[in-house]
Amino acid sequence: MRASGKRLSLGGLLLRLGGYGLLALGGLLTLAPFYFMFVFATHQRSEIFGFPPPVWFGEHFWTNYQILVQKIPFWRSYWNNLYLAIMTTLPALFFCSLAGFAFAMYEFRWRERLFAIILATLLIPPILNLIPFYLLIYQIGWINQPKALWVPAMAGALGIFLMRQYILSAIPKELIDAARIDGCSEFQIYWRIVLPLIRPALGTLGLITFIGSWNRFADVNVIMRTQETKTLPVVLRTLQGATDVEWGAIMAGTALLVLPLLLVFALAARQLMEGLTSGAIKS
């Protein structure tokens, strides 16, 4: 008995050590590309592709930065990214929470069916809509206008779903009834009672929406045709097309694109991961 117990714990220990080793190796492989992005951002092209390639930070970040601002309207693109992300996030928070509130707290005809339709739209592959969407934007003359990108995203299906789930779990129906007896209109109930209570969910949805918008590429690339209106991922991609590709400068731009997300993620990783998977687990 004792011997077998000992062997088991030894096996358990080995398994544990092996597990740690495996996880460390995986983590290393995951982080390495980010590390090289930052390292390459501080080196010139000749160094990046020389032997051995740089594994530590160099001195040429400012050189790369100069190339970047000279070749592309870098800060303008950066601002476009930020503008688009903010303009997408704020209305989405409002309209998604409003619809989520209605689905969670009201009994009304067609409720289940309308909600099922919203969920079903999540299954439509978005890229298939790229060409018809472009044609529509072309038709209504919104090419090169940021509103072509944020207006359609104002009330996303995923956001409505997340908000409904949260409101169902966080707000008792009695609270709504009490507010109604006190003379609140339906919108006042939403604005004064519900909104303050769902701040954590708004934070999560805000992060998800902001990050999604920040990383958007395919449709922005199609709708924004001039250099001044493009966002950073789109403009960075155009740097790649030139013959003498300044990879150091591209990596510097990429690092500046990724950095804010890394900071946000460092602060709110748990919240983000819970928000993104909650839909998967609950459905």
Add this chain to the structure above:
Amino acid sequence: MRKAVNPAPSPPSAITLAMRWSNFQRRYAPYIFVSPFFILFLVFGLYPTLFSLYMSFQSWTPSDGWGRWKYVGLENYTFTLTDPMFWRAMWNTLWLGFFSGIPQHLIAIPLAFVIHMVLGRFKTLVVAVYFLPYITSSVAIALIFNTLFATNNGVINLVIAQLNTWPVLGWFLPDQNINWFLNSTIKYGIALVVIWQFTGWNTLLYLSAIQAIPKELYEAAAVDGASRYQQFRYITLPLLRPMMFFAVSLTIIGNMQLFEQPFVLLNGGASSATQGGQTVTMYMYRTAFEWLEMGTAASIAWILFIFIGILTYLNNLMFGRTARGEA
């Protein structure tokens, strides 16, 4: 009802007006609150989709001017379906769908199990590290890997050269630097990027499902003398089936639309390896915006849509019923 209460057509008092307003807004509020989604979906989702169905039977290029389309019947579809470039792109998409999809799950499931078994306090930190690529811009990722894939002195090739000197492992690795930007090799590179980017997402999904499995099951199995492997094989895996179905569905839908990673790694289609790596969505994109054949592009989108539908259906058939049965 209301007429019986208030039969005389006298002007209603302020109080009844207020009550009527209160009833009215209470009754219609939910419809108004959910309406923005439906208005936006009709205008920016459904209408363009239906329009693209119409468009797929027309010939049109932007320089023709708006409204000047020409009905061509099934020509766009017959053109696409007899176009070798389309089938090459379809083959690439299916190849990538499989070889960048399956490894994600083969890595993620044991990884999630190990995380669950050995980590306590640092679980969130470790999962966050694995999850990081998922929230990073695909364009940024593809640009980074573009430098890592360099043939001479590229980091990935140097690592492979290093591993090549190891026993056993070295037998499976090539002796020479790999040129990742050839028609024959580019798919492996794209698959590597996709696996790197999305394995963490799947790990998180599986971990959340594993955490939902009651501890008592493992404890009972341990009492009966089941090893860790047996616990994984006979408790974790069967109970993960519903999540596997869900995660694999997401992977299928996502992989069939793979766009940004091949688009950037193939330099927007300017690379000499374009034929070897371009996906259907990328081919569709280039048909629309490089060759300006909007009708043909619309037909490609619809053909792909049908393909995705078939694959999702097959996945449902293979996985879905049992997954739901055990859920």
